Amino acid sequence: xxxxxxxxxxxxxxxxxxxNTGWAGPSPMSVVNAIKERLEYESxxxxxTPEVRETGKQINLQTQEAVAGLxxxxxxxxxxxxxxxxxxxxxxxxxxxxxxxxxxxCSLEHASILLPSYHLRESRGVVTRVLQLAPGEPHDxxxxxxxxxxxxxxxxxxxxxxxxxTGLRMPVEGIRALTKDRGIWMLIDGAQAAGHIPLDLRxxxxxxxxxxxxxxxxxxxxxxxxxxxxxxxxxxQPVDIGYDTALEYDREGGYVPNSDKIEKLxxxxxxxPLHAGFLEGIRFIDEVGVEAILERNLSLVxxxxxxxxxxxxVTIQSPMDGFGATxxxxxxxxxxDHEEACLELWRSNxxxxxxxxxxxxxxxxxxxxxxxxxxxxxxxxxxxxxLA
Ligand SMILES: Cc1ncc(COP(=O)(O)O)c(C=O)c1O
Numbered sequence: 001x002x003x004x005x006x007x008x009x010x011x012x013x014x015x016x017x018x019x020n021t022g023w024a025g026p027s028p029m030s031v032v033n034a035i036k037e038r039l040e041y042e043s044x045x046x047x048x049t050p051e052v053r054e055t056g057k058q059i060n061l062q063t064q065e066a067v068a069g070l071x072x073x074x075x076x077x078x079x080x081x082x083x084x085x086x087x088x089x090x091x092x093x094x095x096x097x098x099x100x101x102x103x104x105x106c107s108l109e110h111a112s113i114l115l116p117s118y119h120l121r122e123s124r125g126v127v128t129r130v131l132q133l134a135p136g137e138p139h140d141x142x143x144x145x146x147x148x149x150x151x152x153x154x155x156x157x158x159x160x161x162x163x164x165x166t167g168l169r170m171p172v173e174g175i176r177a178l179t180k181d182r183g184i185w186m187l188i189d190g191a192q193a194a195g196h197i198p199l200d201l202r203x204x205x206x207x208x209x210x211x212x213x214x215x216x217x218x219x220x221x222x223x224x225x226x227x228x229x230x231x232x233x234x235x236x237q238p239v240d241i242g243y244d245t246a247l248e249y250d251r252e253g254g255y256v257p258n259s260d261k262i263e264k265l266x267x268x269x270x271x272x273p274l275h276a277g278f279l280e281g282i283r284f285i286d287e288v289g290v291e292a293i294l295e296r297n298l299s300l301v302x303x304x305x306x307x308x309x310x311x312x313x314v315t316i317q318s319p320m321d322g323f324g325a326t327x328x329x330x331x332x333x334x335x336x337d338h339e340e341a342c343l344e345l346w347r348s349n350x351x352x353x354x355x356x357x358x359x360x361x362x363x364x365x366x367x368x369x370x371x372x373x374x375x376x377x378x379x380x381x382x383x384x385x386x387l388a
Contacts, residue, residue: 087210087226094236099125136319162192167328219281242267297327307379
């Protein structure tokens with residue numbers, strides 16, 4: 001991988017040490033140009049002319065196909081969404097729950113998993129069981145906890161593929177093996193996984209998978225996609241109703257629902273320029289190669305952990321090695337206000353990380369475009385913080 005050449009295409013890398021892809025990835029110029037060019041094309045050629053509408057449709061289709069390729073599923077199982085959370089809500093609010101059904105999730109999860117699940121208690125009488133996991137919980141122990149939590153009422157297992165908090169990669173294949181024969185639905189939040197680790201949803205065999213465009217795929221905000229297994233599409237009732245929810249309708253109350261196509265979940269106008277940017281992000285990541293990306297990220301992460309581990313007061317929260325480690329590293333600084341520490345790293349060193357509330361820590365995202373020198377810069381800056 002020619003890291004120097006790739007960095008030249010990513011303006012952010014010239015201006016700072018950017019270690020926050022897990023929140024939003026820095027777009028390469030090809031993404032920025034794709035958005036600009038499409039916007040200009042629309043403004044010069046009239047947004048509703050047949051040519052513009054046709055090419056807009058093509059962009060959406062190509063984006064659906066590119067996402068399908070990334071996930072190894074088929075394009076008619078992919079819905080383009082505005083972000084990960086929208087996709088999760090489409091599934092959770094659209095499924096036919098029965099009162100007393102149970103969802104199993106865990107304590108390391110993002111609010112985008114916990115809150116929509118808790119909300120189902122109010123709206124549908126669904127109970128969420130939250131497994132308490134250690135920041136770097138070993139896989140066999142996670143699987144034992146999932147198995148012990150299964151009941152006759154378990155209807156869904158709902159986890160992130162990679163935990164946003166500590167970067168722990170979850171044993172989703174093992175969880176599926178425990179639950180598939182019981183007919184339990186599997187919804188996976190792939191916010192930290194798409195563009196970060198190789199994905200094969202056919203192999204995982206999950207029912208639903210939601211991803212963003214703006215993180216490891218380096219696309220713009222307001223892009224994302226939801227996978228729904230073909231056989232599950234008729235099970236999901238749209239909550240927000242738009243043009244594609246009906247196959248046909250009349251002016252006297254007549255209405256034929258579109259039950260079998262994933263487009264039924266589309267609500268209204270979407271942005272072709274943003275989809276063009278999303279598409280270009282996927283192409284860029286495809287060219288760099290997700291396997292190569294993961295390999296490089298893990299080597300940067302190993303260097304960062306080795307640099308941080310000896311620092312006094314610093315505790316690494318992320319798994320140290322093995323299958324659980326990814327490009328996200330969370331570390332706590334004893335006695336520190338992590339929000340303040342995060343700001344201080346930015347103000348004094350132009351290093352962009354984020355703070356995490358649970359477990360209280362700083363989180364660095366190491367992505368392929370980061371360098372060994374940036375890892376060293378972070379270690380030295382943290383050392384400066386802990387000694388202050
Ligand atoms: C695991 C996880 N889920 C969901 C989200 C929310 O993503 P989005 O803004 O795409 O809805 C994030 C964002 O950090 C995340 O890390």
